[in-house]
Amino acid sequence: MNPLVTVENLSIDYGRQNPVHAVRNVSLTIQEDEFVGLVGESGCGKSTLGFAIARLERPPAQIVSGRIQIAGQDWMTLSPEKMRQARWDTLAVVLQSGMNALNPIMTIGAQFHDVMEQHGKTGRAAIEQRAVEVLDMVQIRPEVLRRYPHELSGGMKQRIAIALSLVLNPKLVIMDEPTTALDMVVQRQILENLKALRRQQPFAMLFISHDLGLVLELADEVVVMYAGEIVERQRSRTMLDQAWHPYTQALIRSLPDPENPKGSYAGIPGSPPDLHTIPNACMYAPRCPLVQEACKSSLPPLESLADVDLRCLVMQEEVPHVVKTST
Numbered sequence: 026m027n028p029l030v031t032v033e034n035l036s037i038d039y040g041r042q043n044p045v046h047a048v049r050n051v052s053l054t055i056q057e058d059e060f061v062g063l064v065g066e067s068g069c070g071k072s073t074l075g076f077a078i079a080r081l082e083r084p085p086a087q088i089v090s091g092r093i094q095i096a097g098q099d100w101m102t103l104s105p106e107k108m109r110q111a112r113w114d115t116l117a118v119v120l121q122s123g124m125n126a127l128n129p130i131m132t133i134g135a136q137f138h139d140v141m142e143q144h145g146k147t148g149r150a151a152i153e154q155r156a157v158e159v160l161d162m163v164q165i166r167p168e169v170l171r172r173y174p175h176e177l178s179g180g181m182k183q184r185i186a187i188a189l190s191l192v193l194n195p196k197l198v199i200m201d202e203p204t205t206a207l208d209m210v211v212q213r214q215i216l217e218n219l220k221a222l223r224r225q226q227p228f229a230m231l232f233i234s235h236d237l238g239l240v241l242e243l244a245d246e247v248v249v250m251y252a253g254e255i256v257e258r259q260r261s262r263t264m265l266d267q268a269w270h271p272y273t274q275a276l277i278r279s280l281p282d283p284e285n286p287k288g289s290y291a292g293i294p295g296s297p298p299d300l301h302t303i304p305n306a307c308m309y310a311p312r313c314p315l316v317q318e319a320c321k322s323s324l325p326p327l328e329s330l331a332d333v334d335l336r337c338l339v340m341q342e343e344v345p346h347v348v349k350t351s352t
Contacts, residue, residue: 027097029196029229030055030078035091037070037077045300047073047086049253052327055197058227062244062261064237064276068297070253075199075233079118080108096196113144117190119183121202127174127182134170137192144193159188162225163218180211184218191226201233216243237276241265249273252298252308259333269333269340271313307338315339 032053038044093100137156163184204212257270278291295312330344
């Protein structure tokens with residue numbers, strides 16, 4: 026079966042003079058109805074990648090190479106009109122500030138009507154029925170359709186933004202830090218909503234977050250980015266027990282322990298690299314506790330090993346051994 030989303034060797038720069046090489050040679054696939062989590066610290070390129078997949082990049086960002094295919098369409102060659110239509114019918118986006126994207130002078134119901142009418146859906150009764158259906162999916166009452174955004178809480182507005190993204194049954198939803206600005210209780214509500222939504226209306230998702238714990242709980246597969254590159258990809262159910270890349274291991278060590286809430290957390294020493302100049306070396310080497318001389322003189326490839334894709338010269342030698350001895 027062909028993937029719903031195929032990204033091949035995608036590279037994105039910021040600026041033309043002394044550019045920042047924000048994303049480099051990233052390849053990624055997402056299957057139909059699959060939830061993929063994209064995680065990494067701030068500045069790693071994950072949001073840039075998500076925007077580029079949706080073709081929402083704006084100057085100074087520019088795609089310098091690569092290919093993006095979604096639902097059999099080449100998104101690098103779509104005309105502006107076909108792109109506008111596809112963004113709601115095929116792909117929808119929910120941003121970190123999605124709740125602030127609601128029009129403050131229109132009722133919630135009017136905004137649902139506007140989206141659906143722009144994409145060829147007619148009939149006020151049918152549109153309102155569909156709006157009620159998707160609002161119910163995110164546990165919001167129908168009477169909210171008559172209210173204005175300023176009358177609602179941040180959590181309600183973000184759930185409405187999620188409902189709007191699903192109103193035309195898109196095949197793919199990209200969510201970029203959709204819960205970051207919300208308190209923990211509302212985050213939990215939205216997380217449970219997303220789990221329930223995929224049972225009611227199957228769709229694929231690219232869920233972008235800096236919170237590895239949240240991604241591990243929600244996603245089927247987890248993609249870890251560091252300094253513009255994918256360094257690890259594997260199933261979420263195995264990553265928590267056996268992360269391979271030293272950076273992924275460090276992210277997991279930084280997670281709070283629910284059995285010891287007062288325990289100390291392990292940070293990651295050092296800082297991310299400057300992406301103006303890319304060395305012929307492992308990007309994580311200056312911060313890595315397992316670094317060897319070979320890591321400083323060659324750029325490790327992303328290798329497919331057993332059930333993990335891994336970019337690490339040191340741990341790539343360990344994966345086949347562990348898999349072999351555990352079977």
